[in-house]
Amino acid sequence: MKKFIRITLVVLVLLGAAFLMFRTPDTDREAMIAKYGNEASQFLDDGNGGQIHYRDEGNKDGPAIMLIHGANSLLQTWEPVVGLLDDKYRMISVDLYGHGLTGPNPTGNYSADANIAAIVKVLDHVGVDEAYWVGNSMGGWLTWRGGLAVPERTAGLVLIDASGAQTDEQIKPYLGARLAQSAIGQLLLPEITPRFLVKSSLEENFAQPERLTEELVDRYWELLRFPGNRQAAVDRGKADREPEKWADVGTLKMPVLLLWGEQDKVIPLSHGKAFEAAIPGATLISYADAGHLPMEETPEQVARDIGNWIESVTSEEQAPN
Template sequence: MKKTIRIILLLLVLLGAAFFIFRTPDTDRAEMIAKYGNEASRFVDDGHGTKVHYRDEGNKDGPALLLIHGSNSLLQTWEPLVGLLGDKYHLISLDLYGHGLTGPNPNGAYDADSNIAAAVRVLDKVGVDKAYWVGNSMGGWVTWRAGLSVPERILGLVMIDAAGAQVQQKGQPYLGARLARSAVGQMLLPEITPRFLVKSSLEENFAQPERLTEELVDRYWELLRFPGNRKAAVDRATTPRQPEKWGDVGTLKMPVLLLWGEKDKVIPLAHGRAFAEAIPGSKLITYADAGHLPMEETPEQVARDIDGWIEGLATESVALSEE
């Protein structure tokens, strides 16, 4: 009995030592805001104790695009598109709860409705009544859920490798997401998040890993460790996604553009085809040289297709008004 107790105590000591050796502390909030904010960065009070970080950029007289990133991502994922479309469009991006410089939701809510409310709050703050909602991955899920709940705020939906389709072919979550769903990961990830874990997870999202720079890895790693974001990532991984809402996706009334990386392993192209089949009048465009993040891997193509699609909608509207 005494020997067993000694072994248990030794294991506890070793685990404690490993924790302190491998622990990666939070980054400093003020330092991160200074480093990753820019002249377009703003913060809006959500009414619940959190200040949501957003950027208000581009041509303020042009059509508005609301850009919504995916899980464990950041509003910076849209920087290539902002650079390509900024002369023509009003571009509004935000860090969802538990991401980037926004930090965690004090209520622990990471469901679609909470994120939609934050996005609407940002639109209200910048004075935009209706926008094209553009979302990637989890942000794509938030986008089509917004199409169901706040259609009056939406001109159209652009869903890029969007989550939420209920199809037989399942995706392969990247390493960080897999860990966040495990009991061990949920215990360790809020305190132990090595840089190689972030880099490996990002590599699984890219079809062209050579596009993944060390600077980009550092940004994801540092902002994942923004105070409260790691605990939020664990909480978000266990938040119910309400799969039954998939049955309503065919009722969307606004125009819908689907953009998909053909090499996406996280949310395979079969999901994009399911959306295209379920949503009447939707348009699906695929990219042979992109994975889960086409707006980062092939931004020129994505920008061209979004612009062409919106121009086409405008042309159709003019033609209908002249009939």
């Protein structure tokens, strides 16, 4: 019995030492705002004690585009596309709850409805009644869910490697997602998030990892450790994704464009084809040289196709009956 107690104590000491050695503390909130905010960064009081970080850039007289990032991402993921379209379009981007400079939701609610409400709150605040919603991955899921929930606020939807399609295909989550889904990961990730883990996860999202810069890795790593974001990631993973809503996706009435990286290992192209089959009139465009984040890997193609599509939608709406 004494031997067992000694061994247990030794193990506990070793675990404690390992925790102290590998623990990665939160970054400083104000330092992150200074580093990753810019002149377009604004913070909106959500009425519940939270501050939603958003940017409202580009041509204020042009059609509005609402840009919605994916899980564990941030609004900066859209910067290349914003730079290519902001002369013609009003480009609004937002850090969702538990991401970027927004930080966690004080209510602990990470449901689709809570995020859609935050997006609509930003649109209300900047005075935009209707926008083209453009979303990647989880943001793509929120985009089509927004089309169902608040169709009057959506001129059209662009789903970029979007999640939410219910198919029989088994897909393997990237490393960070696998850890977040495990009990030990949920316990450790809010405290231990090594940079190599973030880099490895990003490499799995890129078709050509050499495009992944160290500066980009630092940005993801530092903002993941923005106070409260890591615990929010764990809490978000426990939220109900409501897979039954997939049955309603075919009722979307607004124009829908699907953009997909053919080398996406996170949400394969087959899911894009499932959306195409389920949504009447949807258009699918795929990119041979992109993975899960085409707007970061091949922004020129993404910006071109979004711009051309909005022009075609606008032309059709203005055409005489």
